[in-house]
Amino acid sequence: MRHFILASTSTLFGEAYLAYLQPAMRALYAGxxxxxxxxxxxxxxxxxxxxxxxxxxxxxxxxxxxxxLHTFDDPAAAIKNARGFxxxxxxxxxxxxxxxxxxxxPVLRDAVNNGAPYMGCSAGxxxxxxxxxxxxxxxIVYPPSFETMGLIPFNLNPHxxxxxxxxxxxxxxxxxxxREYHTQNTTPVLGLREGSWIYAQGDTLTLKGTLSARIFEAxxxxxxxxxxxxxxxxx
Amino acid sequence: MRHFILASTSTLFGEAYLAYLQPAMRALYAGxxxxxxxxxxxxxxxxxxxxxxxxxxxxxxxxxxxxxLHTFDDPAAAIKNARGFxxxxxxxxxxxxxxxxxxxxPVLRDAVNNGAPYMGCSAGxxxxxxxxxxxxxxxIVYPPSFETMGLIPFNLNPHxxxxxxxxxxxxxxxxxxxREYHTQNTTPVLGLREGSWIYAQGDTLTLKGTLSARIFEAxxxxxxxxxxxxxxxxx
Numbered sequence: 092m093r094h095f096i097l098a099s100t101s102t103l104f105g106e107a108y109l110a111y112l113q114p115a116m117r118a119l120y121a122g123x124x125x126x127x128x129x130x131x132x133x134x135x136x137x138x139x140x141x142x143x144x145x146x147x148x149x150x151x152x153x154x155x156x157x158x159x160l161h162t163f164d165d166p167a168a169a170i171k172n173a174r175g176f177x178x179x180x181x182x183x184x185x186x187x188x189x190x191x192x193x194x195x196x197p198v199l200r201d202a203v204n205n206g207a208p209y210m211g212c213s214a215g216x217x218x219x220x221x222x223x224x225x226x227x228x229x230x231i232v233y234p235p236s237f238e239t240m241g242l243i244p245f246n247l248n249p250h251x252x253x254x255x256x257x258x259x260x261x262x263x264x265x266x267x268x269x270r271e272y273h274t275q276n277t278t279p280v281l282g283l284r285e286g287s288w289i290y291a292q293g294d295t296l297t298l299k300g301t302l303s304a305r306i307f308e309a310x311x312x313x314x315x316x317x318x319x320x321x322x323x324x325x326x
Numbered sequence: 327m328r329h330f331i332l333a334s335t336s337t338l339f340g341e342a343y344l345a346y347l348q349p350a351m352r353a354l355y356a357g358x359x360x361x362x363x364x365x366x367x368x369x370x371x372x373x374x375x376x377x378x379x380x381x382x383x384x385x386x387x388x389x390x391x392x393x394x395l396h397t398f399d400d401p402a403a404a405i406k407n408a409r410g411f412x413x414x415x416x417x418x419x420x421x422x423x424x425x426x427x428x429x430x431x432p433v434l435r436d437a438v439n440n441g442a443p444y445m446g447c448s449a450g451x452x453x454x455x456x457x458x459x460x461x462x463x464x465x466i467v468y469p470p471s472f473e474t475m476g477l478i479p480f481n482l483n484p485h486x487x488x489x490x491x492x493x494x495x496x497x498x499x500x501x502x503x504x505r506e507y508h509t510q511n512t513t514p515v516l517g518l519r520e521g522s523w524i525y526a527q528g529d530t531l532t533l534k535g536t537l538s539a540r541i542f543e544a545x546x547x548x549x550x551x552x553x554x555x556x557x558x559x560x561x
Contacts, residue, residue, distance in 0.1 A: 100497075101496075102496055103496070104494035105494075133506075134506075135502060135505065135506060136505065136506055181506075182503075185510070224464065224465050224466055225464060226464070226465065227497060227498075228498075228503070229460060229461070229503040229504070229506065229507060230459050230472060231506055231507040231509075232459075232510050233471070236468070237465060237468050250495065259339035260339075260520065261335045261336075261337055261520055262335075262462060262484075262485035262487070263462075263463075267370060268463070270370065270371065271368075271369075271371055271416075271464065272464060272466040273371075274368070275420070275466050285496055
């Protein structure tokens with residue numbers, strides 16, 4: 092049974108790392124004693140070891156051990172044998188480049204589709220979509236492809252932001268950027284606000300948290316979908 | 327003699343398209359009767375024709391005719407024969423993909439290095455840098471390379487924004503994104519605020535406008551460079 096969380100952000104303002112997600116994580120990782128952490132997105136350039144330590148601390152509170160994927164001699168085998176996964180946020184280009192160059196993207200996808208519980212935050216959620224093409228990140232490295240795991244049949248825009256009333260900044264709003272995407276592509280995009288996450292359990296796919304999500308489909312006006320909505324028809 | 331403008335934005339809040347740049351453009355295009363417009367960045371998905379019309383209107387006020395690069399049967403020859411260029415803003419990934427796929431990036435670079443006046447705004451300025459890797463844009467298409475013209479020996483971050491005091495949004499600030507770039511690359515980055523532009527004339531390279539720019543060099547703390555500063559030492 093597929094079982095995963097794709098969250099907009101790891102951390103809410105003023106809260107501890109992963110704090111708001113802990114109830115959902117306890118359900119996701121029930122019975123799991125150790126997970127593999129994918130540290131490749133390296134927020135702020137943090138090292139793989141330091142990032143893994145940060146994750147280990149948060150998971151330790153739930154009695155779950157964490158091993159960094161970078162520590163295995165055979166990372167593909169490590170993924171196949173893992174009882175669960177967490178991919179942290181950071182730079183999506185860096186994360187996707189590492190996964191593709193090491194041939195791990197399809198291995199991770201298959202493991203999750205075969206039932207290993209997975210959680211991603213921000214960049215780690217972007218790779219749950221069809222492609223990483225709705226990331227907010229800067230292209231600091233050149234990945235061999237923008238394709239990602241496709242755990243869901245649409246793309247995510249994490250940290251979704253509404254246009255700021257009264258702003259005098261002339262850069263594009265998030266909505267403009269996603270609409271530009273749909274001049275070139277047809278995959279739907281879900282704008283996932285901070286505090287929201289997508290929860291998949293078996294055949295269900297649900298928008299969790301207290302906020303609505305903004306849905307962008309090619310050729311349609313964007314619209315809001317309330318928290319608690321099923322997402323199984325979005326494709 | 328090399329002669330070009332790389333501007334942060336085409337338009338200031340509440341002003342007409344290119345209005346604040348017109349004095350600088352009169353100097354740049356002195357004696358030029360027709361320019362070639364590169365419409366490939368397509369802001370908001372506008373068509374090549376409509377985007378060219380928008381540029382033609384602004385240039386018409388200065389008595390300069392505009393032809394869209396997309397209208398030529400042989401765009402490489404059109405670039406070689408052109409008396410001047412303007413590349414409009416929009417999506418940098420789309421612009422760079424088109425230029426690379428048509429083999430036009432080095433042709434345009436050579437024309438500018440041989441003395442044809444060039445102006446870029448936003449995405450059109452990003453391609454003046456060494457690579458497009460400090461764009462703010464969404465990766466809506468996959469370009470064959472992130473390399474750009476290298477008219478200047480550093481990269482630009484147009485529409486540069488300072489961190490917002492009191493923001494509760496947990497997405498990365500512009501500064502964090504550029505610092506992440508420098509965990510993977512050594513090319514300096516100039517954060518170009520709206521209303522600022524870089525002006526090259528012969529061997530000079532100057533920060534124009536009234537605002538300072540924020541300079542990011544690998545391994546150094548970022549710092550401010552005042553308007554009017556020479557940029558010839560930044561490499």
